[in-house]
Amino acid sequence: MLPSFFYGILYIPRNIFDYIGSLKVKKYIHSSKKIRTFKEDDFVRILDLHNSCFRKKDHHQIFNYSRLFRNIFYVFEENGKIIAYLGFYIHLKFENFKLVQKAVAFSGCVDEHQRGRGIYSTLYKECLTELKNNNVNVVYSCIRVNNAAALHVHEKLGFKIINSKSKMRGIEDFYQVKLKLDDWKI
Numbered sequence: 001m002l003p004s005f006f007y008g009i010l011y012i013p014r015n016i017f018d019y020i021g022s023l024k025v026k027k028y029i030h031s032s033k034k035i036r037t038f039k040e041d042d043f044v045r046i047l048d049l050h051n052s053c054f055r056k057k058d059h060h061q062i063f064n065y066s067r068l069f070r071n072i073f074y075v076f077e078e079n080g081k082i083i084a085y086l087g088f089y090i091h092l093k094f095e096n097f098k099l100v101q102k103a104v105a106f107s108g109c110v111d112e113h114q115r116g117r118g119i120y121s122t123l124y125k126e127c128l129t130e131l132k133n134n135n136v137n138v139v140y141s142c143i144r145v146n147n148a149a150a151l152h153v154h155e156k157l158g159f160k161i162i163n164s165k166s167k168m169r170g171i172e173d174f175y176q177v178k179l180k181l182d183d184w185k186i
């Protein structure tokens with residue numbers, strides 16, 4: 001077991017990428033009327049949803065990124081209650097001498113009593129439109145191989161499987177999916 005000091009050092013590059021990405025995201029504009037972005041008061045409800053959706057109770061990303069990337073942590077409400085959320089972070093990278101905004105969907109969930117009504121599809125589509133409007137070039141996500149509903153929604157929106165990975169980061173087998181937003185429309 002490495003002492004936490006060494007973990008801190010290992011995460012320095014990651015934290016720098018997060019910070020730089022977050023500076024860009026702070027300037028994003030929001031136009032959707034169907035979804036809104038995260039507010040501090042939402043956190044308890046988001047945590048509730050997260051805990052009911054995922055067996056792995058790892059709150060690190062949801063805790064940090066809902067704040068650092070609050071402009072792209074999207075929530076969907078019905079009758080004043082949050083019933084779904086989808087959070088992204090942005091990293092900047094160079095591709096063919098061009099600076100590219102790369103979004104990663106790190107957590108998304110729909111209230112278990114509200115599934116099968118098209119909510120995730122609507123939420124995701126609105127998120128992608130917002131990201132595209134803010135000049136994000138590409139979106140990535142990871143989906144457990146046995147999560148047929150999530151895979152179906154991603155494929156419906158135009159994502160392509162680019163990789164399948166096995167038992168990484170302590171979770172089950174998953175697909176890595178990618179959507180190029182530059183030429184995306186639905």
Ligand SMILES: CC(C)(COP(=O)(O)OP(=O)(O)OC[C@H]1O[C@@H](n2cnc3c(N)ncnc32)[C@H](O)[C@@H]1OP(=O)(O)O)[C@@H](O)C(=O)NCCC(=O)NCCS
Pocket residue numbers: 053054108109110111114115116117118119120121122141142143144147148149150152153156
């Ligand atoms: C995955 C999840 C977000 C889907 O939310 P949802 O609001 O029910 O999704 P939607 O209703 O928009 O769409 C579900 C689609 O999957 C399809 N579907 C459902 N079960 C399926 C299955 N077993 N196999 C294939 N397709 C399936 C539905 O028919 C629907 O497709 P359609 O719109 O073309 O008819 C929700 O089940 C959830 O929160 N799961 C737990 C957390 C999770 O897995 N998050 C995603 C991480 S990538």
